[in-house]
Amino acid sequence: MPIRPRHLLVAGAAGFALLLASCNRNPAGPGGPTPPPPPPAPATVRIEIVGPSEIAPGESVQLTANAIKTDGSVENVTAQTQWSTNSPAILQVNTSGLATGKTNGETFVHARFGQRGASRGILVLPSGTFRLSGTVKESGFGIDGASVTVISGIGEGLTVQSGSGGFYALYGVKGVVRIHTKKDGYQNTLQQLDVTAHGTQDVEMVAVRERADFKGVYTLTILAGAQCSSLPAEARRREYVANVAQDGARLTVTLGNADFIVTNGRGRGFTGFVEVSNEIRFSVGDFSFYYYYVETFDIVERIGNLTVLIGGIAITTATPGRIAGTLSGSIVTSAKSAAPFTPFSAQCHGNHGFEMLRR
Structure with missing residues (x-):
């Protein structure tokens, strides 16, 4: 029967075409799921x-x-x-x-x-030895420029000058040592210590003479430095009545004649320390000396819709009726009327004028 081979030929061709199509087909098919991307590398x-x-x-x-x-x-x-x-x-x-x-x-x-x-x-430091550090001070204020020396024991001959805030550190001491501290205008101090680990030892100095009398009422003027043109005009020059109390080398300044914002007892006054040379160092806030950053401002005043905050270290010289020098620190402003005062609307860092005239 001649028709059978023809049917077989057609059926074979169709099967071959179907097999060829299946070999070329995407297993996921058109529109099928896409494999997920590889995960990002850990950061x-x-x-x-x-x-x-x-x-x-x-x-x-x-x-x-x-x-x-x-x-x-x-x-x-x-x-x-x-x-x-x-x-x-x-x-x-x-x-x-x-x-x-x-x-x-x-x-x-x-x-x-x-x-x-x-x-x-x-x-x-040498193996098995230790660091001895501390503060040289009088009446709670650090004394810089004092010589601290190991005069006996392991570390004998080590000497260092106290730095900012009276801080000192000796590296390489151990066991029983004697520490001698001296500075012009103060009685020498001798301490015997047994150093068995890293530790601290403060040194209290006693002045050889009384300080001059600075208590009274002054007019305090703080004048922003020439670099402070970005500050509002009212923040560039501030004037206050300053009442100064004195206890030996310590001065306590309480300000008046302004609208102060007091937070946790801070905001309308500051303290000072009278050196034996009658140089006076005022601390107008708390600071991080490592980053030179004012952390607490001791003068915080509200002027209309503006708050002015002033902080820094003022190094001054004193003459009869006048205490004047440089305030190294910050004058900043804020729109806020209560703490926290950040973000600041303007700020200026550097040296500023500082003058107190006896009234």
């Missing part, structure tokens, strides 16, 4: 410096920088990190993170990887 959330907190002079120690990731994993990125130190004379760090102690002291090591960074404080 670095912070950098961690691993290493000792103390290094001896002449000793070298390898520091490690670890990148902590969003998924909790940790990657050693020491070789890709930029290393630096605040004081290369005390501690040096090379490009691979190898830290070498140079001389007694302390400093910060910084590590930067990409947009992240970290810092770590490191002491440099």
